[in-house]
Amino acid sequence: MKFGHFDDLNREYVIETPKTPYPWINYLGSEAFFGLISNTAGGYNFYKDARLRRITRYRYNNVPIDMGGRYFYINDNGTVWNPGWSPVKTELDAYECRHGMGYTIIKGKKNDLSAEVTFFVPNGYDGEVQQVVLKNEGASAKTFKFFSFAEWCLWDAQDDCTNFQRNFSTGRVEVDGSVIYHKTEYRDRRNHYAFYSVNDAIDGYDTDRDAFIGLYNGFNNPEAVLAGKATNSFADGWSPIASHYKEITLAAGESKTLIFILGYVEMPVDQKFEADGKTINKVKAKAMIEKFDTPEKVAEGLSDLKASWDKLLGILNVTTPDDKVDRMVNIWNQYQCMVTFNLSRSASYFESGIGRGMGFRDSNQDILGFVHQIPDRAKERIIDIASTQFPDGGCYHQYQPLT
Structure with missing residues (x-):
């Protein structure tokens, strides 16, 4: 069976089915911030150290395989699907994954709605840019519910998957507009935090995994997605996540671009908080978000990344x-x-x-x-x-x- 082909002109491997013999992954980043991403958007992120600065969770030896990643869910009038097929695994009308030099593009289509997601870590940037382009390819208007999802790791990946009695009480978040901040242990012993943002107003959010997924559900059938609405949950311990919710209406032929950023920030110890001594200092995070808050800026960042690889491979x-x-x-x-x-x-x-x-x-x-x-x-x-x-x-x- 043929699973894909090489595109030598663009230096990409094109995967034509999500059901590969094993998850086929790409690596994003080449400096300090890294991401592993499979052809169905599984994987995880970390800053410099995959153990001590793990940003998102990933479960090895899981059943089914490759559970956990950066997921986007679409509830289109009761039909729930992911652009990368997994984890819902609704059969798509079209699918393609392009693993390139430091970037991955995943395309999915269902019932005349297409979604193209571009993932990359820009040069000199401590974050992953995720650009989602949604297009109504049908002949009539379409209204649907859109959800993002990332599950925070509590920094030390080994401790995160073993020290449960402690970790169930440490997770902390902060929500400011369309940005969800992961500030676990920030007040007590750390000077770094992570964030997950989107460049548009949202209609809701979730930061508690059990509220979003449900105690007896899984990544394949989250309760909030099935219900078509976020719960606005606020994590205090347990398992913090970041999920944005937005209701979107597209006219026939209309498209909409959403830009998500999963970022990492370190602050000087004496500048960790705002004047109230409680709210985390978001100056660096806001600057990172602004750097890639339009499709034009994203295109420029991706072009710069490709140019750097052209130079390296031209030697x-x-x-x-x-x-x-x-x-x-x-x-x-x-x-x-x-x-x-x-x-x-x-x-x-x-x-x-x-x-x-x-x-x-x-x-x-x-x-x-x-x-x-x-x-x-x-x-x-x-x-x-x-x-x-x-x-x-x-x-x-x-x-x-x-x-």
Whole structure:
């Protein structure tokens, strides 16, 4: 069975069915903020360290596979579906996923309503941009309910999935307009928070997972989505989430663009709060949101990302009698080497990002694959690795980036 094809002109792999033999993932980000995303929008995000700064939850060894991610739900007059097919798994009229160089585009269509979602981490940016383009391709007006969904991890991914008796009381959120803030432990012991925003007014929200999904429901049938309305729940402990709700009406042929940003912010200790001493300082978050609050800004950010990859992949180019060899050497091997350098295999769908960290030997070996592209970063990595050595020449077998 054929599952997709290579688009060499755009440097993309095009997946033509959501039912791949295993979730086929892409990596977003190449500096500090990273995301793993599957062809059905599963995966998770983290800042620098997949264990100590995990931003969104992901459940390994789950049944069914690949549960948890950045999901968008559409309730179109009782028909509930996702642009990426999962987790509702309603059969779509059309589906396509394009994994590119640092970005992924997922397209879905059901009952004359199409949704195209572009995911990427812009250069020099501590967040993931998610642009959703909804279009009514039918002959009459269409009104539907639209929901976003992300589940917060309580920062330390290992503690998050083991220390339940403590974690059920630590989750904290703040809602300001169309922005949901994840401020767990911010008052007590942290100077960082995360946020999930949308560039439009919303009709409701949910921040408590049990209120949104229901105690006896799952990602495939959240109660709020089935009901067609958010509950405006406010998480105090338990499992905090971020879900925006909006009712949308599109005339025949009309389209609407929504821009979501999942971001990470660090604040100086003496600037953590506003004057009241309780409200988190949102100056940096607002600046991040403003940077990509229009389709034009998003297009510019994506173009800049593609240009940076054009430059990296233009350093080494080979021509052989076999176009498959050319594709492998000129595009995908180099891309894979850069991903491996960034994460040293520490975060994938087979490595949880919790126990392995950056391997001393492996990270040294990884440098060989990309030193011709970014020698300055290779030098930085060598210095980082050397700093973990002992005076007698020994070293840690592996280390977490933020330790």
